[in-house]
Amino acid sequence: xRRLSIAFVLVIGLCALAVGFGVQFNGTDVYPDPAAIDADxxxxxxxxxxxxxxxxxxxxxxxxxxxxxLYLRVSDPPPAAVEVGDHVQIYGTFGPDRQFETEAxxxxxxxxxxxxxGVSVVGIALAAGLFLRRWRIDPDQWRFVxxxxx
Numbered sequence: 001x002r003r004l005s006i007a008f009v010l011v012i013g014l015c016a017l018a019v020g021f022g023v024q025f026n027g028t029d030v031y032p033d034p035a036a037i038d039a040d041x042x043x044x045x046x047x048x049x050x051x052x053x054x055x056x057x058x059x060x061x062x063x064x065x066x067x068x069x070l071y072l073r074v075s076d077p078p079p080a081a082v083e084v085g086d087h088v089q090i091y092g093t094f095g096p097d098r099q100f101e102t103e104a105x106x107x108x109x110x111x112x113x114x115x116x117x118g119v120s121v122v123g124i125a126l127a128a129g130l131f132l133r134r135w136r137i138d139p140d141q142w143r144f145v146x147x148x149x150x
Contacts (some may be wrong), residue, residue, distance in 0.1 A: 004142055032044070034051065034067045035069060035070070037094070038069050041094070047093065048092065049091070049094060049100075050090070051072075051091075053066060053088050053089075054086070055082045055083065055084055056084060057084060058079040062099075063077060063082055063088075065100075071098060072100040075099070076102040077102070077105050077107055081107065082107050085110065086107055086108065088106070088108075090105045133147070134147055
């Protein structure tokens with residue numbers, strides 16, 4: 001019973017830390033938020049920024065992204081590599097006329113998210129299956145014991 005109590009306290013503590021981090025962390029605080037950039041865009045020209053955006057279309061051969069009302073035309077990724085609705089992380093420099101010179105980017109498509117979750121579920125199932133091939137739950141003492149051993 002002591003082990004179960006300790007495990008319970010540790011799991012609750014881990015959950016509390018995860019929830020606390022999620023509540024406190026709302027993106028990066030290094031750069032102004034998109035609404036502040038949009039309100040006075042000219043003051044931010046030449047600054048570097050890291051933004052989480054969503055692809056909304058193309059204009060003049062450039063991808064147009066949006067985050068919290070801030071629309072930008074980015075130099076990378078190319079419009080052919082992104083579909084409308086994909087999430088795009090961009091890092092680079094603000095240019096005039098709402099141009100964003102991208103130094104690094106990462107595209108996360110909806111299909112990629114489902115693939116990530118699918119692979120995770122398969123991995124969990126395989127790990128649990130392999131574990132339970134050698135171990136079984138002893139319901140009397142609330143513990144795992146080797147299969148075949150008493």
